[in-house]
Amino acid sequence: MNTNRRSLLKFAGLAVLGWSVKPALTVFAAGGAGPREAILFASRHGAPTGEKALKAGRWAMVIDTSKMTPEIQKKCIEVCHKTHNVPSIPTKQEIKWLWTAQFSDVFAEQSHPYLEKLTKRPTLTLCNHCDNPPCVRVCPTKATFQREDGIVMMDFHRCIGCRYCMAACPYGSRSFNFQDPRPFIENIDMEFPTRTKGVVEKCEFCAERLAEGHLPACVEVSEGAMAFGDLDDPGSDVRKLLGARYSIRRKPELGTEPCVYYLI
Amino acid sequence: MYDKGKVLAGLAVFVVFMTFPFWFNIGATPFKAPELAKPKDAKNCVESVEWMKTEHMQLLNDWRDMVVREGTHEYHSRFNGKEYLVSLSKTCMKCHDDKEKFCDKCHDSLAVSPYCWDCHVAPKGENQ
Numbered sequence: 001m002n003t004n005r006r007s008l009l010k011f012a013g014l015a016v017l018g019w020s021v022k023p024a025l026t027v028f029a030a031g032g033a034g035p036r037e038a039i040l041f042a043s044r045h046g047a048p049t050g051e052k053a054l055k056a057g058r059w060a061m062v063i064d065t066s067k068m069t070p071e072i073q074k075k076c077i078e079v080c081h082k083t084h085n086v087p088s089i090p091t092k093q094e095i096k097w098l099w100t101a102q103f104s105d106v107f108a109e110q111s112h113p114y115l116e117k118l119t120k121r122p123t124l125t126l127c128n129h130c131d132n133p134p135c136v137r138v139c140p141t142k143a144t145f146q147r148e149d150g151i152v153m154m155d156f157h158r159c160i161g162c163r164y165c166m167a168a169c170p171y172g173s174r175s176f177n178f179q180d181p182r183p184f185i186e187n188i189d190m191e192f193p194t195r196t197k198g199v200v201e202k203c204e205f206c207a208e209r210l211a212e213g214h215l216p217a218c219v220e221v222s223e224g225a226m227a228f229g230d231l232d233d234p235g236s237d238v239r240k241l242l243g244a245r246y247s248i249r250r251k252p253e254l255g256t257e258p259c260v261y262y263l264i
Numbered sequence: 265m266y267d268k269g270k271v272l273a274g275l276a277v278f279v280v281f282m283t284f285p286f287w288f289n290i291g292a293t294p295f296k297a298p299e300l301a302k303p304k305d306a307k308n309c310v311e312s313v314e315w316m317k318t319e320h321m322q323l324l325n326d327w328r329d330m331v332v333r334e335g336t337h338e339y340h341s342r343f344n345g346k347e348y349l350v351s352l353s354k355t356c357m358k359c360h361d362d363k364e365k366f367c368d369k370c371h372d373s374l375a376v377s378p379y380c381w382d383c384h385v386a387p388k389g390e391n392q
Binding site: 046047048050053085147155157190191192193195196 | 328332333334335336337338353354357382383384385387
């Protein structure tokens with residue numbers, strides 16, 4: 001086709017008219033099947049449908065840092081790692097689902113040297129189950145995927161160990177099995193699989209417990225220092241806490257929309 | 265015809281190689297399906313025994329996708345209409361609680377080595 005200036009201007013004018021009706025931003029950021037599904041966002045898979053299963057529009061966790069003592073943190077980590085057969089490997093190759101780090105490291109951009117009480121305090125850290133998870137977008141096999149209720153899941157069967165997700169996760173929430181983890185698990189829980197060498201793993205918000213109607217294991221033993229619930233339900237515990245108290249999230253400036261909130 | 269001898273010799277070698285599996289097994293005992301340890305309490309499986317014998321690998325593959333990808337945890341049996349929990353460890357292995365006496369018997373005799381047990385914890389018959 002021979003394009004002259006006249007036809008180009010006609011075409012450009014029509015295009016501008018089209019974009020003014022449907023701005024590109026909405027097409028890219030919220031134009032998919034649901035309000036949280038769009039071209040720039042990760043695709044989502046089904047959430048449990050069973051009668052017993054706990055259901056939510058968007059699962060979220062709230063951690064009350066004022067109630068969270070080191071003892072409770074230890075209990076939470078122990079119960080998590082026990083129920084999910086997380087090995088304790090005492091080297092750089094350690095596997096972590098739930099762990100503690102210094103406040104100043106967890107919230108590097110939100111602390112300063114004079115927050116003396118806070119900076120050294122151990123802070124419970126886990127996968128943030130982001131609303132816009134970078135790990136899901138980079139996974140070449142879709143072994144990491146997101147459910148409709150927001151939980152970022154791992155399909156261990158499908159993971160090829162490329163570790164793109166580890167590079168993409170800005171929170172370091174994923175661990176890689178450099179070796180067979182079984183020799184490092186003290187008491188293997190029959191009901192949950194272990195992982196193999198060459199597979200990435202992380203916290204799954206206890207998806208297998210939610211399917212059976214239980215709250216995540218760490219929340220259950222947290223003595224009220226953790227809350228778990230539906231962000232879409234204004235009457236849920238998490239929404240009430242977030243409405244009443246001041247809360248922060250990890251690296252909010254990255255736009256991953258983490259769904260683990262810390263009450264200060 | 266050129267090289268008659270070489271061609272015929274080559275043909276003979278070819279025929280011998282091709283038919284090797286047939287005459288090598290003459291007189292060998294026929295394959296016998298191994299005896300499996302059947303569950304003591306359960307009367308039937310989630311589907312008919314015949315169907316499970318041929319299709320269990322497909323069923324396990326479907327169950328894996330149902331639980332992990334689709335979030336479906338209920339399986340409706342076409343055999344008895346009952347509802348079962350979709351779980352290798354909580355449904356299958358609760359009845360077939362000895363991997364060595366059940367899974368391995370067939371898999372070993374057929375030289376099949378599925379990698380299920382690299383991750384899933386194999387029961388060792390502790391319930392019985």
